[in-house]
Amino acid sequence: MSSGDSGWRVGVDVGGTFTDVVTVRDGTVDVTKTPSTPDAPDEGVVDGLEQHQVADGGAVEQGTSDSGPEGDGFSDEAVTFFAHGTTVATNAVLEREWADTALLTTEGFRDALEIGRQARPDIYDFDVVKPDPIVPRERRLEVPERLDERGRVDRPLETDALDAVVDRLRELDPEPESVAVSLLFAFENPDHERGVRDRLEASPLECSISISSDVLPEIREYERTLATSLNAALKPVMDTYLGRLSDGLEDRGVPTSLEIMQSNGGLIRAERARERPINTLLSGPAAGVQGAAHVAGLGGLEDVLTMDMGGTSCDVSVVQGGAPAVSTDVEVGEYPVGVPMVSIHTIGAGGGSIAWIDDGGALRVGPTSAGAVPGPICYGRGGEQPTVTDAHLLLGRLDPEALLSADLEADVDTVEQRFRDALAEPLGMGVREAAQGVLDVANANMERALRVVSVEQGHDPRDFGLVAFGGAGPLHATALAEGLDVPTVVVPRTAGVLSALGLLITDHIHDFSTSMVRPLADVDLGAIDATLEAFEREGVDRLTGDGRDETKITVEPALDLRYVGQSFELSVPLDLQGSDTVTEGVLEDAAERFHDRHERRYGHASPTEPIELVTVRCRIRGSVETPTLRAGVSTGKAADALTGERQIGFDGAVHETRIYDRGRLPATAEFEGPAIVEGPESTVVVRPGQTARVDEFGSIIVAVDQ
Numbered sequence: 001m002s003s004g005d006s007g008w009r010v011g012v013d014v015g016g017t018f019t020d021v022v023t024v025r026d027g028t029v030d031v032t033k034t035p036s037t038p039d040a041p042d043e044g045v046v047d048g049l050e051q052h053q054v055a056d057g058g059a060v061e062q063g064t065s066d067s068g069p070e071g072d073g074f075s076d077e078a079v080t081f082f083a084h085g086t087t088v089a090t091n092a093v094l095e096r097e098w099a100d101t102a103l104l105t106t107e108g109f110r111d112a113l114e115i116g117r118q119a120r121p122d123i124y125d126f127d128v129v130k131p132d133p134i135v136p137r138e139r140r141l142e143v144p145e146r147l148d149e150r151g152r153v154d155r156p157l158e159t160d161a162l163d164a165v166v167d168r169l170r171e172l173d174p175e176p177e178s179v180a181v182s183l184l185f186a187f188e189n190p191d192h193e194r195g196v197r198d199r200l201e202a203s204p205l206e207c208s209i210s211i212s213s214d215v216l217p218e219i220r221e222y223e224r225t226l227a228t229s230l231n232a233a234l235k236p237v238m239d240t241y242l243g244r245l246s247d248g249l250e251d252r253g254v255p256t257s258l259e260i261m262q263s264n265g266g267l268i269r270a271e272r273a274r275e276r277p278i279n280t281l282l283s284g285p286a287a288g289v290q291g292a293a294h295v296a297g298l299g300g301l302e303d304v305l306t307m308d309m310g311g312t313s314c315d316v317s318v319v320q321g322g323a324p325a326v327s328t329d330v331e332v333g334e335y336p337v338g339v340p341m342v343s344i345h346t347i348g349a350g351g352g353s354i355a356w357i358d359d360g361g362a363l364r365v366g367p368t369s370a371g372a373v374p375g376p377i378c379y380g381r382g383g384e385q386p387t388v389t390d391a392h393l394l395l396g397r398l399d400p401e402a403l404l405s406a407d408l409e410a411d412v413d414t415v416e417q418r419f420r421d422a423l424a425e426p427l428g429m430g431v432r433e434a435a436q437g438v439l440d441v442a443n444a445n446m447e448r449a450l451r452v453v454s455v456e457q458g459h460d461p462r463d464f465g466l467v468a469f470g471g472a473g474p475l476h477a478t479a480l481a482e483g484l485d486v487p488t489v490v491v492p493r494t495a496g497v498l499s500a501l502g503l504l505i506t507d508h509i510h511d512f513s514t515s516m517v518r519p520l521a522d523v524d525l526g527a528i529d530a531t532l533e534a535f536e537r538e539g540v541d542r543l544t545g546d547g548r549d550e551t552k553i554t555v556e557p558a559l560d561l562r563y564v565g566q567s568f569e570l571s572v573p574l575d576l577q578g579s580d581t582v583t584e585g586v587l588e589d590a591a592e593r594f595h596d597r598h599e600r601r602y603g604h605a606s607p608t609e610p611i612e613l614v615t616v617r618c619r620i621r622g623s624v625e626t627p628t629l630r631a632g633v634s635t636g637k638a639a640d641a642l643t644g645e646r647q648i649g650f651d652g653a654v655h656e657t658r659i660y661d662r663g664r665l666p667a668t669a670e671f672e673g674p675a676i677v678e679g680p681e682s683t684v685v686v687r688p689g690q691t692a693r694v695d696e697f698g699s700i701i702v703a704v705d706q
Contacts, residue, residue, distance in 0.1 A: 031494065042623070076253045089283070102172060103225070135233075170204065178208045190214075230278050277448065316352060351471060395439070516613060563610070641664035645659060662677045673690040
């Protein structure tokens, strides 16, 4: 859809505390935040649409409401694009609330899922406990068959033996709702797995089926089996959720298909997500990183750290060259998931994170959160434990008269009393000193997380900007930037709902891969060509079948390479150099790229060492035209947006601080800290000694004084 289309583009992101609804029409952005409904997230989506439809003055821009340029209001029937970021799969993994699942593996490999890897969080902890396997041992059955390392049949799949396995599946109590099939070397030859799937589909079993040659056709038995088992366990959960949501949208008269954000930073149709729920494990956070990359790019920043702090967690990532970093080695909960994901590191630090004192008398913050219900104390919904948001309120950074919703009435006296009882008196300090301590501890936790994705990956934070978003991110970003020596902080105009906005500027992406472990010098060029051609054909068919313009589809092949004898590999883009086929010159170029990337990543390379091909990859991208977002007020001075001053605490000292209304800040406005900028869905803190300006797109750019 072009930016000039008169229809509504709708993005809905469900977080742990709030559900964000963003609509864009003719460049006008309208925003509504509603409390999430954890027990039934689809109801929160529909509720958000209803509230967005009737909201008055919910737009980001000063002087506009939910109405479009013609004043006809938000209309379900006029929706031409609907995208959704969901945490349903993530929460199911974290809470282990998934379907009763069984696993079929090659004879002798029943326990691969439980054995896992030697890696553990602390190599010196001899009492470490491995995470429980996705499928318990009594529900893991063996299939008498075997392929060799090139996919040649060593032991055929026999019908009678397979029937006996299916009969044993039917005897399990409870009978499996879903079955995972992960057979040895299926990535080289999927015939046996497909034979098992066909037999299961023909049996009386009523279950969903996931096979590894579809879910993750790559080497490493544990990771492949884990991914397939996770997909199977999540499949009924996501199928039910997306089915309910699709029905709810249809009942409201929304005429367009439901698009779901994937972990890899691209959109797919809901029907595909119901088959591959494992691809949605980082759905919401990935949309936020995409939105952050887009906004930073508008301001000329291509290398940034991103920080999405909501009510429950803080997600950090890195963007280089305008593209989010994508990894196949991301942990979700306690499980390493091998499918491509935007490389995001998550910690339990949000506005609702609860502050507490541990057995040693030390102040701690999180990971437990007050969530949407009851929420922080200041929300007045029954919360009794002090949170990060309450600390901001006590220090004056949040206006008790201007919280997110009209039904939230902050009782500052109650917040003070709870802080005094739970933290200040046990720690022997004043209430505001305790509040500052809460922020310091939360910031220390988030600074460590940002170092994980920057310093520990060989990136110097001084070479990056920091894009802060989420409802709480702009409250903390400038302090974190000082701690990391990051020179610039960018707070997007839609910071509080950037993940939802990111859904509206995200491309449609399909990732394909297959392992082909060979010495690079011995690779069959025709085999790589055939693999890439099959990937391209299937990806283009999917996108054009969804109505995508074929002229806007791009193909991005890559190879995973390693030195012979290494255990892990690096992915390098494959430049076909204008050719329709892979040539010797193309592979030589890939080898040079590998040496360069190895040097950057590990500090050394060995150009004379033989290289091994591990996996062939291909990303098929259907580009979307991003809407041109209006920046709002374009003339005037920062003083025009000044609403008053407040006494606000910074690092133990109290400063007279100017308060600005973000909706009235004109583009090109400049002002000095300390300052607070209050918006409809987030608050920006500009610390003493820092300076800020508003760019032409409405983003606040803070120069951090080192």
